[in-house]
Amino acid sequence: MKSFIKLFSSVxxxxxxxxxxxxxxxxxxxxxxxxxxxxxxxxxxxxxxxLMNLGITHVYRSSWYLSLLxxxxxxxxxxxxxxxxxxxxxxxKPRFSTQExxxxxxxxxxxxxxxxxxxxxxxxxxxxxxxxxxxxxEKSEQGNVYILSRKRSLGIFGSDMVHLGILVVVIGGxxxxxxxxxxxxxxxxxxxxxxxxxxxxxxxxxxxxLYHTDGSVKDWKSTLAIVKNDQRLLTxxxxxxxxxxxxxxxxxxxxxxxxxxxPGVEILIERKSEDPFSESIRMKVGETTSxxxxxxxxxxxxxxxxxxxxxxxxxxxxxLEPNNPAVYVKVLEKEKVIFSGWLFLxxxxxxxxxxxxxxxxxxxxxxxxxxxxxxIQIAKDPGVPFIWTGCAFVMLGLFLxxxxxxxxxxxxxxxxPQHTKIYAGGIVKKAKDSFKREFDLIIQxxxxxx
Amino acid sequence: MTESxxxxxxxxxxxxxxxxxxxxxxxxxxxxxxxxxKIIFAGFMVHTAxxxxxxxxxxxxxxxxxxxxxxxxxWCGAFAYVSVEGKYKIRKAGPYFILIVxxxxxxxxxxxxxxEAKPLMPALQSYWLWLHVSVTLLGEAFFAMAFVTSIMYLxxxxxxxxxxxxxxxxxxxxxxxxxxxxxxxxxxxxxxxGLVFGMIWAYKAWGRYWGWxxxxxxxxxxxxxxxxYLHTRLVMGWKGKRSxxxxxxxxxxxxxxxxxxxxxLAGLHSYI
Numbered sequence: 001m002k003s004f005i006k007l008f009s010s011v012x013x014x015x016x017x018x019x020x021x022x023x024x025x026x027x028x029x030x031x032x033x034x035x036x037x038x039x040x041x042x043x044x045x046x047x048x049x050x051l052m053n054l055g056i057t058h059v060y061r062s063s064w065y066l067s068l069l070x071x072x073x074x075x076x077x078x079x080x081x082x083x084x085x086x087x088x089x090x091x092x093k094p095r096f097s098t099q100e101x102x103x104x105x106x107x108x109x110x111x112x113x114x115x116x117x118x119x120x121x122x123x124x125x126x127x128x129x130x131x132x133x134x135x136x137x138e139k140s141e142q143g144n145v146y147i148l149s150r151k152r153s154l155g156i157f158g159s160d161m162v163h164l165g166i167l168v169v170v171i172g173g174x175x176x177x178x179x180x181x182x183x184x185x186x187x188x189x190x191x192x193x194x195x196x197x198x199x200x201x202x203x204x205x206x207x208x209x210l211y212h213t214d215g216s217v218k219d220w221k222s223t224l225a226i227v228k229n230d231q232r233l234l235t236x237x238x239x240x241x242x243x244x245x246x247x248x249x250x251x252x253x254x255x256x257x258x259x260x261x262x263p264g265v266e267i268l269i270e271r272k273s274e275d276p277f278s279e280s281i282r283m284k285v286g287e288t289t290s291x292x293x294x295x296x297x298x299x300x301x302x303x304x305x306x307x308x309x310x311x312x313x314x315x316x317x318x319x320l321e322p323n324n325p326a327v328y329v330k331v332l333e334k335e336k337v338i339f340s341g342w343l344f345l346x347x348x349x350x351x352x353x354x355x356x357x358x359x360x361x362x363x364x365x366x367x368x369x370x371x372x373x374x375x376i377q378i379a380k381d382p383g384v385p386f387i388w389t390g391c392a393f394v395m396l397g398l399f400l401x402x403x404x405x406x407x408x409x410x411x412x413x414x415x416x417p418q419h420t421k422i423y424a425g426g427i428v429k430k431a432k433d434s435f436k437r438e439f440d441l442i443i444q445x446x447x448x449x450x
Numbered sequence: 451m452t453e454s455x456x457x458x459x460x461x462x463x464x465x466x467x468x469x470x471x472x473x474x475x476x477x478x479x480x481x482x483x484x485x486x487x488k489i490i491f492a493g494f495m496v497h498t499a500x501x502x503x504x505x506x507x508x509x510x511x512x513x514x515x516x517x518x519x520x521x522x523x524x525w526c527g528a529f530a531y532v533s534v535e536g537k538y539k540i541r542k543a544g545p546y547f548i549l550i551v552x553x554x555x556x557x558x559x560x561x562x563x564x565x566e567a568k569p570l571m572p573a574l575q576s577y578w579l580w581l582h583v584s585v586t587l588l589g590e591a592f593f594a595m596a597f598v599t600s601i602m603y604l605x606x607x608x609x610x611x612x613x614x615x616x617x618x619x620x621x622x623x624x625x626x627x628x629x630x631x632x633x634x635x636x637x638x639x640x641x642x643x644g645l646v647f648g649m650i651w652a653y654k655a656w657g658r659y660w661g662w663x664x665x666x667x668x669x670x671x672x673x674x675x676x677x678x679y680l681h682t683r684l685v686m687g688w689k690g691k692r693s694x695x696x697x698x699x700x701x702x703x704x705x706x707x708x709x710x711x712x713x714x715l716a717g718l719h720s721y722i
Contacts, residue, residue: 011685018678025671029664029715060662173660182657212569219572240572241655252657253572379657387659391646398638 008078017072024068028059061177073170076163084160091153091406098139098146103412106425108432108439112447113419118145121413121420124449128442134409147411155404161397165390172386180381184254188373192227195378198249200228205235207374209256220256222374238376248380255375257320260305262286263370265327267343269298270362280366285327295334302328303368307344315342325368331361339363405430409439422446453507454565456500457521461555463493464528468552471545478618483541487532490548494528501525508567513583514574516712517565520558522584523708526591527551530632534595538628542619547598578651585643586669590704592636593676597701599629600694607691626690629697630683637676640704644669664715668707675700 007013031051032039040048040057055062089095104111114121122145126136134149183196187204194201206223219239226234226246236244244251262285269291270278283289285303290296304317307326318324324346331339341352343365351363405428412423424443428435470486501522504512513522531547534540557563603625609615610622620628648669649659660666679696682688 011681014681015678015686018674018681022671022674022678025667025674028662029667029671029711033662060667176658176660214569216569217572218569219575241576241578243654243657250657252655254657377657381658384653384659387649391649395638395642395646398641402634402638 005078005082008075009082011079013075014072014079017068017075021068021072024059024065027056028065031056031059033060034058066174069170073167076167080160080163087156087160091156094137094148094150094408096137096139096146096148098141098144100412103146103410103423103425106410106427108428108436109423109425110439110443111421111423112443113416113421114447116420116449118143118413118415118420121145121422121446122147125411125413125446128445128449129409132438132442134407143415145411145413147413148408149410150406150408152404152406155400155406158397158399158401158404161400162394163397165393165395165397168386168390168393170390172383172390174383175386176381176383180379180383182377182379182381185376185378186257186373187222187376188259188371191373195249197380198247200226200233200246202251202376202378203227203232204374204376206237207256207372209372220253220374222253222376224251224376248382250379250381252377252379253374254377256372257375258305258322258370258372260303260317260320260370263303263368265300265303265365265369266367267298267300267327267329268364268366269331270364271360273360296338297332299330299332300327301330305370307342322368322370325365327365327368329363331363402430405435407435407438409442453500453503456496456503457555457559460493460497460500461552461559463489463496464524464548464552464555467493468545468548471541471548474541475545480541483544486544486548487535487541490528490544491532494525494532497521497525497528504567510567510570510575511580511583513587514570514579515564515568517558517563518567519583519587520554520563523587523591524551524554524558526584526588527554527594529588530591530595534592534628534632538624538631540599540620540628542617543595543598543602543625543628546602547595550594550598573655576651576655578647578654582643582647582651585639585647587643587708589636589639589641589643590708592632592639593672593697593701593704596629596632596636596697599625599632600697600701603629603694604691604698607694622690626693629694633676633679633697633700637680640669640676641673644707645673665707665711668703668711672700672703672707675703 129149134151136149139146192203203225210218212218221239223237238244266282268280285300288299306318306323308318340354345365408427414421467486467490474482501512513519606622653659
């Protein structure tokens with residue numbers, strides 16, 4: 001046990017662990033993480049199983065990486081505990097020795113004489129020190145007065161605060177990893193779906209996409225309602241960067257799309273000669289419809305939102321965005337095919353004609369209507385409050401450690417035959433320049449006092 | 451006056467200032483450095499105006515693409531230099547540091563960097579963009595400052611071991627101290643901007659505060675390296691050479707976080 005404490009309270013171990021953690025973390029960015037076994041076999045060949053078994057393909061979730069973090073945390077805890085008692089004593093019950101050399105052997109010092117009597121000098125010093133925010137302790141021995149004054153004593157706890165913060169963050173991280181979950185839910189407008197692992201449902205009331213003037217997406221807005229037993233409990237419009245929180249669940253605007261399975265299309269069909277007509281038809285893809293009083297049937301067979309031909313001359317959709325919507329249509333007259341081909345919404349001049357008996361027939365793809373849906377990410381992460389608390393501790397601790405540096409001033413006021421002699425000195429570890437300025441100022445103020 | 455004109459003027463002023471500082475380095479006449487300081491200060495003010503113009507024109511924070519980001523980092527560098535020199539009179543470090551600022555300005559003006567302000571994608575429309583990027587880059591500018599003084603320290607030390615006469619001006623001890631002070635400013639800023647604000651924004655925009663995205667991981671690595679710097683220095687008393695080497699590694703990690711990750715590792719941050 002003793003050797004355990006000795007090992008884990010050493011800063012050498014901290015340095016060692018930091019170096020190992022740095023190297024391990026770097027490795028995780030050099031090898032792609034979390035890919036499929038096939039992807040690794042293709043890239044690393046025979047090495048792939050080795051890498052996977054060692055966890056190098058998922059460093060940050062591997063047991064050895066997490067063990068390193070645990071060791072590091074134990075190191076932080078032991079180090080802090082081993083030092084905290086002395087720090088408390090130092091901050092709240094400082095040693096106050098009246099040995100002369102404790103006043104004369106200081107890094108910052110000045111000795112001078114004063115016409116004031118010992119009690120006068122003491123009072124004057126105390127007033128000045130108090131006005132500068134110092135807490136003053138004093139002792140008298142054989143007519144001499146000793147002053148120990150300190151300020152910003154809490155500064156020595158800066159590093160402990162940072163360490164506590166890091167521990168809280170690590171705890172939060174483990175909690176998130178163990179108990180957090182996130183899931184995507186695609187909702188069409190007016191659709192309600194149950195929230196996984198919760199006793200309420202989510203309804204999408206409204207969804208809109210806002211665009212910049214150049215056509216790029218500016219934002220998505222989803223008006224969500226929390227529904228429980230057919231009762232609406234809460235309604236809020238969320239957008240990117242502005243999620244909705246409800247009972248520990250957070251709902252994010254994470255994506256959007258259209259339901260391309262059977263969109264509605266509007267097609268203009270015209271014939272000028274021989275039994276002329278002009279008709280605009282609305283129908284769903286997959287359906288067949290006929291033109292009134294004519295023996296003509298139209299069949300919308302396929303739809304792609306972003307038409308592209310592959311190298312093998314196959315039709316496919318480049319993306320799920322309606323960049324180049326196209327519909328494949330077949331027209332029959334008296335059960336005989338008179339037209340079949342692709343119609344393009346944006347490029348009607350490229351309409352294809354696989355089969356056309358009557359060249360006078362013209363078709364135009366005028367509009368389409370697909371149901372948009374909003375993708376909502378649902379997250380529940382019990383680690384989050386720990387993370388923010390930990391971060392606050394870390395920042396406060398860093399501020400204390402770097403900018404709230406303890407200062408200690410000591411004075412020995414000695415009675416000598418003709419006058420009073422004052423030995424002034426200060427102890428400071430960091431930021432010496434500004435401390436020296438304050439020290440000089442205090443002595444100057446004292447010399448000017450009456 | 452347009453943003454690009456102001457940017458160009460600032461660029462020229464920085465170059466002029468560097469020339470003056472180099473003259474100071476060779477002539478040892480302090481007046482050159484003093485003038486150089488005034489010129490870099492002027493350059494900094496003009497650059498500030500350029501950033502304000504840019505913000506007004508585009509309607510969003512002036513660091514949403516590589517050009518803007520480089521220009522802003524150069525501005526942070528100028529700010530770091532002006533403030534550190536104002537406090538510690540590190541004139542000898544001036545020419546080298548301003549050279550870094552100039553390299554950043556040159557990269558920003560390279561034709562490879564698209565300069566037009568584009569509308570922001572949804573995830574970037576947040577005031578956290580301001581907080582996260584500005585504080586992080588300011589922290590990184592101070593790391594760069596520590597890098598320059600650490601390299602100067604290492605050179606001064608190697609001159610000493612070779613038995614060469616030390617150069618006038620900054621002593622190795624002073625360089626070591628200033629390097630530490632720069633880390634003492636940079637580290638809390640980087641922690642706040644890079645890690646804390648980054649996590650808060652990631653949580654708001656993506657629904658998770660941490661996702662082991664390469665940029666996130668490299669920020670953490672940078673943070674670990676400077677944590678190592680502070681522990682070895684403050685607890686184990688490693689001053690001087692070893693300390694300087696860690697500061698240099700830390701800056702290189704920060705540099706990789708800023709540049710390398712975008713070009714070498716794919717991730718969510720790839721829009722900058």
